[in-house]
Amino acid sequence: MDEALLRSLTPGVIAILVRRGADFAAAEDAVQDALVEAVRVGAADPSPSPSDGRTPVRDLKAWLVTVAWRRFLDAERADAARRRREAAVDEEPAPGPVPGADDTLRLYFLCAHPSLTPSSAVALTLRAVGGLTTRQIAEACLVPEATMAQRISRAKRTVSGVRFDQPGDVATVLRVLYLVFNEGYSGDVDLVAEAIRLTRQLAAAIDHPEVAGLLALMLLHHARRAARTAPDGSLVPLAEQDRAAWDTAAVAEGIGILQAALARDRLGEFQAQAAIAALHADARTAEETDWVQVVEWYDELLRLTDSPVVRLNRAVAVGEADGARAGLAALAGLDPSLPRYAAVAAYLHERDGDLDAAARLYVEAARKAPDLAERDHLTRQAARLNARR
Incomplete structure (x- = not known):
């Protein structure tokens, strides 16, 4: 059974039923029934065996639409309270190509x-x-x-x-x-991979630079996945990651998609975020990162969306480009209750040489960490600085 093929066809089949007059809930139920039937009869089997009573389905999407529509009509007819809809949906459309x-x-x-x-x-x-x-x-x-x-x-x-x-x-x-x-x-589901699949599918359905920007951003972030954690499960910061473990094919694809989107001169926030990710991906080492350009892209992002989170991330980039004092100045106007504010402040204070303040802020950041891995990482940073004193 080609499960991936069935999943890729599902949204289009549901949408066709809705366009024909089914409400969304009924359409989704009918399509689920059709998928079960497809599995039962081997409709999605790439190598059906006539000896098993299974025959190839030439147009699987059309087959699913036909079966789902019949299931929908059966359900409608069985429900007396919905008989008024039958006048609109009782006639089954003739078989043929489906949009x-x-x-x-x-x-x-x-x-x-x-x-x-x-x-x-x-x-x-x-x-x-x-x-x-x-x-x-x-x-x-x-x-x-x-x-x-x-x-x-x-x-x-x-x-x-x-x-x-x-x-x-x-x-x-x-x-x-x-x-x-x-x-x-x-x-048993990798939602990162699923999000990339769905965004690819959306990109095939609509020609929009921000869709391309989001796909590029996902690919560039996903490319670093293998290097983000150590064998013991602990977090590895970007600057310390083994860049040889990054997925170079995903990086190249992401950058190619981004460049094509940017060439259309319709900048959006996902394209700007992808451009920042691309600058990190382009650097052979953390020290070679073009932080000045990173700051410039954060400025573009702020023009598109004046987000406090973007300003927080920009403060880190400013600290790398112009020194820790400049980063702390960029941080000064932000609300300390922002998620990860304490972690950013700790990092910049450490870079500025104020280890006491940095250690205290790492402890505070660990208490507010959204997950165990991040909490453990921040706790280790605090312990490392306390050990130096």
Whole structure:
């Protein structure tokens, strides 16, 4: 069974059913039934055996649409309360080619609808666009399966009444995909790889420089994955990573995609973030990083989105480009309650030679760390400085 092929076709099939008149929840249920049937009869088997009673399916997407539509009609007819819809959906369209990119794109927009919470949009995108099971999504997001099932059901109900003929917001879709990317890895699903797959699929459906920028950013960050942790699971800071362990093919692809996007002269925040990541990827050693250009790209990013987090990261870059005192000056106007503010302040104070302040700030940062690996890393930094005194 070609599971990847089935998952790649899922969003387009759901979108076609919705366009024909099914509400989103019913369409998603019908498509799940069709996927089960495809597995049962071997419709997605690349090498079907006639002796098993299985025959090749020439157009798998059209087959899935036909089966799912019939399942939807059966469910509609069985539900007396919905008989009024049958006048609109009772006639099955004639077999033939089915549209692809436009319908898939609409489904991305629907799953990232502004009426959904970020967590619901992520779950619905993984379910409807990604084709993951509820169990897989629950394990990846570290929540009980029952909780995830309720979240997905509520999300489907929320968007079921949304009109499907309105233009969508690409920026909202990209934010949802970036949230998926940042979920990381848990259970048997690698959400980083899944986010990259979904963003590639979106890039094939729409010609937009920010979609390309997000894909480039994901590839450049993902390229460093193998070097981010030591064998014992501890974090390895960027400056200390073994750059020979970086995925050079992913770096080259990311930079190529970014350059093509930037050439269109429609700069967006994901392109600017990718440009910063590319400067890190281009440097053969940490010392060779072009920090002046990094600061310039952070300035561009601030013009696009005046984010406190961007200002925090810019302070680090300023500290590398112009010295720790300049970095601390850039940090001075920011809210100390910002996530990782204490860690950045600790690093800059250490660079400035104030080890007492740095050690105290590392301890404070460790207390506020969002996960165990980061907490342990910051605790070790504090212990290292305290040992020097």
